[in-house]
Amino acid sequence: MYKDLRAFLDDLQERLPSDFVRIERPVAPHQFEVTALLQHLENQKKFPVLFFEKPLGMDGKPSAFPLLSNVFATRQRCALSLGMKPSDGELPLSLEYARREDMLLAPVTIPAREAPVKQVVKRGNDANIFELPVVRHHAMDPAPYIDMTPVMKDPDGGFYNISFQRNMVKGPRKLGLHMSPRHNWQIHRKNEEKNRPTPVAIVISHHPAFYLGSLNVSPFGVDDYAKVGAIMGAPLRLTPSETLGTDFMVPADAEMVIEGHVLPNVKEVEGPFGEFTGYYGPQRLRNVIEVSAITHRRDAIFQHIFTGHRDTWVLGGIPKEGSLFNLIRxxxxxxxxxxxxxxxxxxxxxxxxxxxxxxxxxxxxxxxxxxxxxxxxxxxxxxxxxxxxxxxxxxxxxxxxxxxxxxxxxxxxxxxxxxxxxxxxxxxxxxxxxxxTKPVQRPYEARVAVPKTAMEKTRLEDFIPRSVLDRVPKV
CATH class of the missing domain: 3.40.1670.10 (UbiD C-terminal domain-like)
Known part of the structure; x- marks a missing residue:
C-alpha cells in the first residue's frame, strides 16, 4: 500500500483531532504572517498542525495551493507517521526508527499517467514559483525560502540522495541553494568538475515518514529512495521526471515536485537565513538552481518547515537517535x-x-x-x-x-x-x-525511593477526589 500526505492527514484528524487547526482567513506567508502565528502558539507552548486554506502567493494573489505548517513539531505525530501509537513517541519511536533504518526497501515505478504528482505539468515559463505560498520565516531573511528536500542522483553510482536544504526564491524560475559539504554537495561537485549541471528535484508535501526517512544517517552510496521506503514501511512509488524522463525518477505521490538544474560554477549571494540553530546562517556565495518544470496534483497542498523551531528539531532528532542507537549498539x-x-x-x-x-x-x-x-x-x-x-x-x-x-x-x-x-x-x-554514570568498581550512594509496596498500595484516588486532583496544575 503506497503512502502519501493525504492519508496521514486523514489519520491525524481521526486520532489526534486537537492537533489539527484549519485556518480559513486569508494569510500572507511571504510577509511573515504564518511564522508570526506559529510563534504566538509556541509562546503558549502549543504546537498544532496549521492548515491555511487561503494563503497568498508570492505575487500577492490568492494561491491555488493551501499551505501546511508544523507537521513535525511533536514526537507523537512523528510516531503516528510510522504507524505507531502517539503515546510511543519517546523511546519506542527511536527504537523503531533504528530497526527500520537497518533495512532497504526498493522503490517501484509507475507511469506518469498514473502518478498523482503529474496531474498538472508546467514547463518553462509556465513553471512560476511566485504563484506558490512560499514562506518568509524570520526578520532578516531576504526572501521567502522553500525549505523542503532536494533530490540528486549520483552520476557514477546511479543512486539517489535526499537532503533538507534551504532554497531562496530569487525569481519565478530561479532559486539560491545552500548545501553543507555532505552528500548532495559531493554529487554536485562531481558534475561541476566536468562543467555539467546537476539535475535536482525538490519534493514538496509527501507523507511525513518520507521526510523522516530522508534524514537517515547512511554512508554515501546508499540509495535514499530505498532507505525511505524502509522507514515508510511501504515501497516508494517513483515516476519519470519531466526534465530527464527515466534518467531521473521522482516520487509519484508527492503533492508537488519542482524540477531543475544546479548550474555549474555559478554562485550568487544567498542568505542570511534563520537556521535550525536559532541563529541566522550568514550570507554567502551559494549555488543557483534554474527551474525547468513544476508538476503537482490538481488540488496540491504546499508544505513548509518552521526552521529553527520544534518543527525542525523533532524532525531532525528522531532519525539521528535511531541511527546512533544502531551504531553505538x-x-x-x-x-x-x-x-x-x-x-x-x-x-x-x-x-x-x-x-x-x-x-x-x-x-x-x-x-x-x-x-x-x-x-x-x-x-x-x-x-x-x-x-x-x-x-x-x-x-x-x-x-x-x-x-x-x-x-x-x-x-x-x-x-x-x-x-x-x-x-x-x-x-x-x-x-x-x-x-x-556511577562507577562500577566502587560502591555509590543509593538513590532515594519510596518503597514499591507503598506505591502500589497507596492510591491518590483513595485520598484526593478526582475532581480536586484534576484541578491541581501541572508544573
Whole structure:
C-alpha cells in the first residue's frame, strides 16, 4: 500500500483531532504572517498542525495551493507517521526508527499517467514559483525560502540522495541553494568538475515518514529512495521526471515536485537565513538552481518547515537517535536509549543511557556518537536508571555523579557543522564528553525511593477526589 500526505492527514484528524487547526482567513506567508502565528502558539507552548486554506502567493494573489505548517513539531505525530501509537513517541519511536533504518526497501515505478504528482505539468515559463505560498520565516531573511528536500542522483553510482536544504526564491524560475559539504554537495561537485549541471528535484508535501526517512544517517552510496521506503514501511512509488524522463525518477505521490538544474560554477549571494540553530546562517556565495518544470496534483497542498523551531528539531532528532542507537549498539551492546534534546536543537547535545558493566563503556559509547554524527558537540552518558527524555533527570545525574576533573573530556580540532555560530573556524570545533554514570568498581550512594509496596498500595484516588486532583496544575 503506497503512502502519501493525504492519508496521514486523514489519520491525524481521526486520532489526534486537537492537533489539527484549519485556518480559513486569508494569510500572507511571504510577509511573515504564518511564522508570526506559529510563534504566538509556541509562546503558549502549543504546537498544532496549521492548515491555511487561503494563503497568498508570492505575487500577492490568492494561491491555488493551501499551505501546511508544523507537521513535525511533536514526537507523537512523528510516531503516528510510522504507524505507531502517539503515546510511543519517546523511546519506542527511536527504537523503531533504528530497526527500520537497518533495512532497504526498493522503490517501484509507475507511469506518469498514473502518478498523482503529474496531474498538472508546467514547463518553462509556465513553471512560476511566485504563484506558490512560499514562506518568509524570520526578520532578516531576504526572501521567502522553500525549505523542503532536494533530490540528486549520483552520476557514477546511479543512486539517489535526499537532503533538507534551504532554497531562496530569487525569481519565478530561479532559486539560491545552500548545501553543507555532505552528500548532495559531493554529487554536485562531481558534475561541476566536468562543467555539467546537476539535475535536482525538490519534493514538496509527501507523507511525513518520507521526510523522516530522508534524514537517515547512511554512508554515501546508499540509495535514499530505498532507505525511505524502509522507514515508510511501504515501497516508494517513483515516476519519470519531466526534465530527464527515466534518467531521473521522482516520487509519484508527492503533492508537488519542482524540477531543475544546479548550474555549474555559478554562485550568487544567498542568505542570511534563520537556521535550525536559532541563529541566522550568514550570507554567502551559494549555488543557483534554474527551474525547468513544476508538476503537482490538481488540488496540491504546499508544505513548509518552521526552521529553527520544534518543527525542525523533532524532525531532525528522531532519525539521528535511531541511527546512533544502531551504531553505538555495535560497540556497547548494553545501550538502552539515545536522545537529542530540544535544548540542543535536537542536533548539538546527545544523551545516551547504558547499562554499564565496565567503566570504559561510557567513553566507547560517547566516541561512537561523536564519530557517527558531526552535528553532535556534547555527549552526556548516564546510567539506565535515568530517563534521558526528562532533562531534569539528566542534569541531576550530571550534578550528582560528575567530578569535572575526572569525568569530562574535551576533544579539540574535530569537524563540526558550518552553521554552528560558536565556531571561530568555519568547520573545526571542539567536542565534550560528560560521564554522568556511577562507577562500577566502587560502591555509590543509593538513590532515594519510596518503597514499591507503598506505591502500589497507596492510591491518590483513595485520598484526593478526582475532581480536586484534576484541578491541581501541572508544573
Amino acid at each position: 555495535g560497540v556497547v551492546p548494553t545501550v538502552k536509549a539515545v536522545h537529542f534534546p530540544m535544548s540542543g536543537g535536537c542536533r548539538f547535545n546527545c544523551y545516551i543511557s547504558i547499562d554499564k558493566k565496565v567503566d570504559g563503556e561510557t567513553k566507547q559509547a560517547a566516541l561512537a556518537a561523536l564519530g557517527g554524527c558531526d552535528f553532535v558537540k556534547h555527549v552526556v552518558v548516564v546510567d539506565a536508571d535515568i530517563d534521558i527524555y526528562n532533562e531534569e533527570e539528566v542534569m541531576w545525574a550530571v550534578a550528582t555523579r560528575v567530578q569535572a576533573d575526572q569525568d569530562v573530556d574535551i576533544i579539540k580540532n574535530v569537524k563540526g557543522n558550518t552553521l554552528d555560530p560558536s565556531q571561530t573556524d568555519n568547520i573545526m570545533t571542539a567536542k565534550m564528553i560528560i560521564d554522568a
